[in-house]
Amino acid sequence: MESRKSVRNLVESLHSLLGFKAHFTSSWVNSVCDIIKNLPSEVPPDDCTSTPGNFEKTGSHHIEAGDLGTVISKIEDEIAASSYHINQLNIQRRQVLNDFLDLKGNIRVFCRVRPITLGQNFDHLRPVIALDSSNLLLKLADNKSRSYSFDRVFHPGSSQDEVFSEVEPVIKSVLDGYNACIFAYGQTSTGKTFTMEGTPDCPGVVPRAIEALFKQAVDSNHEFLLSFSMLEIYLGKLRDLLIPQSTKATDPMPPCLSIQTDPKGGIEIDNLAAIQVRDFNQALALYRLGCRFRSTASTNSNTTSSRSHCMIRLTITCFDAPERRRETNKLWTVDLGGSERVLKTKAWGRRLEEGKAINLSLSALGDVINALQRKNRHIPYRNSKLTQVLRDSLGEDSKTLMLVHVSPKEEDLCETICSLNFATRVRTIHLGNGESAEVRDQKEVAMTNLQQKMKQIENEHQDIRRNIKKLNEKLETVTRTRASSDGLEAFHLPIEVPQPKIEATTNRIGDFTAAPLSQLPRFMRPTVCSRRKSGIDHQNLKERDPVPARRRRMPLSHRAESVTFPLKNTSDYNSECSISRTSCLVGLNMKCSADNETDYSEDTSECETKMVVFPEQEKPPRSLFRQKAHLSHGEGYGNRQTYKFSSTKFLKVDNWLHLHKNEPTSISYATKSKRVLAIPTPEKKITCNGQNIAEKLHEKTVQNHECRNKKISHEKIEKLADAGVTGRSIDKTLTLLKDFVNKNCRSSSISPYHTTDAEIMIKRQGSVYSLSTEDNQCGNFSPVELRCDRYDQDNDDNGVNGMSNMKVVPGKMHCPDGFTLNSNSCCHFSPPDIDNSIIDLIEDTGVSISLSELESHCQQVPTDMGMSNSNEKDLHVSSQHSKKGTSLHQYKLRSQRALFMENANKKDLSMPFVKLQGSSQNTGICDILKQKIQILYASTLLGLGIQSCGYNNDFFYGLML
């Protein structure tokens, strides 16, 4: 004890001598201190460990456990103070940015002049001349010209980078909680889509904005939830672009998504898919998916003309940032359809309708912006769907950016004048006509100052973030050391490289927060709870908590997959070539096949993308999915808890993409294996023509969209099945099942196709629709998945539909009749491969059946059902030897007519559904056989029920295959 004291005194004495003698410099003192510290004694020199800064300056220390606690609490205080400082900086930055945007105008207008591309006639290409960065001169005649001024003019040679640099402040505002809209407006073929979407080499505003948003979100001190939606307004109707839609000209229009307004004026679109994205790549992949389903067509002006307004919504939620304008806000990016003159484009038929719809909504948008700028009491939002959707994002409290595009061609002069007048009208109203040059100069100076200030703040912000990171690392080291130390025993603590910046930061913090929290009286320090709430303690918590439950930016594991999108760019429209374009938006992280990059040919092509790297998601507890989880994006919508539940359900981007990756884009809609998100209604007799089916399908699409992650329990399905056991009441059963599915699914709100545990297959003439529910056994995020599939059928030579086969998945149970009820079941249909109708052995289901049992089962059935013996010979049996030497047979049911001939629809069969789970525990052959017979009966009943709906025999026999 005595020796410790003397050493400590020595250090103090050395420090006190500083300045008395010329050679007693601080570096000398420090080096002597270091020598003392490295003495074999285990005495910690207090002076050198009192602050983390000093603590770092040495290579290693021997510290008592009690002192370590002090060090930890000091580091924690510093982290808390730094976090608090960052929040203060955020507030300052938001204020500066707001002032900046106010000076620039809440509605800013840029003008981009399209470049002259090769092959165009250069003689007639110079009516539009860009003068400088904010003025544009339009040559009307040889001696007549008109000038326009905008917030920014982009010359024909301007790059995508330049454009985005002007857009970026709006993205920052979005992170600050403001709603924002970025529009691309202009005549057809002037480069709106190019600006917004870009090309693989030059990505446009949308991908860059998404990337910037993620980057800034990561840089900020908060945790954000981002969800992605994409829709188009086509012929005045809203269509979800993340859910495939039929684009065949003959198909009826799907029902329009409806727009809802909450009492506070927040806008929400019913049934619009909102998928939570965790990183840029996920969002980009969804964007590409959505772009595939956009309505585009070839017109006289543009071979890939957008025939709709394409709208992308990014919803940002942050719970722990009270300084944000809103807890949940939105960024809309809108690629407006091109305004066009019918006389010029010579559009007719559908093209004409599309052009008219686009022009009308553009005009309505102009009226709304006009009214907003004039601060009219009445804003005519209701005049178009476009303005209704954007209602809460267009206005005083929002940021609006309009990118007006013009053509350099002389022949487009009229359209150019119209576009420029529109843009000027929008802008002039805001800035005021009478703004003098002096005022403008003052504004410029003020804006420059604000920009500098913002830069300063951002630099400081970054410094502090770096320091917080280092402090966190240090804290982790110290905490780990303490954990490994044993009580009061002294221990050795490895210290990292010197980090002088920490001290500097601490000093700067002092400017703002006076002192680290530890220096404040205890009663003035924030509680743990309040620090958590304000986000101050976030980093702290993260480090202290061994299980970082809240922030899961670091993926648990990664899986790379190659997604192949088949493209069928084939014309559907009678009048002109209409194609479904693939996105060129494979820049940044995407790679497109050469075919696809170069043209939008009508040939089928494939865009192969090798980039989708998604984190594997955790499987959340199922109880979560019983919660109602509708996500509302409007301000004041819903509550925090609700969002959190829904957020867990939005995470299945990879599954979503996987579900859609085989979706044909256009006419291949009706091809085999095409998924149609619907089930037909069995109540209606078959008056079904193609349109009826499609309508029904779409109705169900909407319903299924609501069917999100709701678990359908096997028991309930069974109960329902029990309720409709007789052949006559199959209709009722199906209705019940359908109602059940709908009811169970409606209460939640994530991606469609989610449910579990059962599979119901309903077949109709010409098509088979499968509402399949699979338990997600594959370790993916969502525990449940509901798919509605349609398989078009080919008739085989016997007139029997050849799609009855199923591929048996190990660990799953399958029935040859397409009807399976089992909690582990997971069926895959392979319609073209009839050989797959051979039934394989099933593993791990608890229900096993040998094929010899099946033989007797199959033979038994006709007898039981009163079938004529003559039909039994239709049963073709083939056998194979099993590996174990037991003679196992594989039976190929060449025709199932034998089973259900003639009497099939006359007989009133009464057969209880099998409780597969319960019976699966029985392993005796008799039990198994019984189960199998029951399954077959059940499917018979189902088929009969469908037959009673009016399907003909052939269809029914096909069903039994």
Ligand SMILES: Nc1ncnc2c1ncn2[C@@H]1O[C@H](COP(=O)(O)OP(=O)(O)OP(=O)(O)O)[C@@H](O)[C@H]1O
């Ligand atoms: N700034 C530009 N640089 C290079 N190419 C451009 C530029 N702007 C437009 N283009 C090219 O012009 C063609 C038409 O552009 P785009 O399809 O983007 O026009 P649009 O305004 O979206 O038309 P529409 O309204 O009919 O959809 C495209 O081939 C595009 O690559």
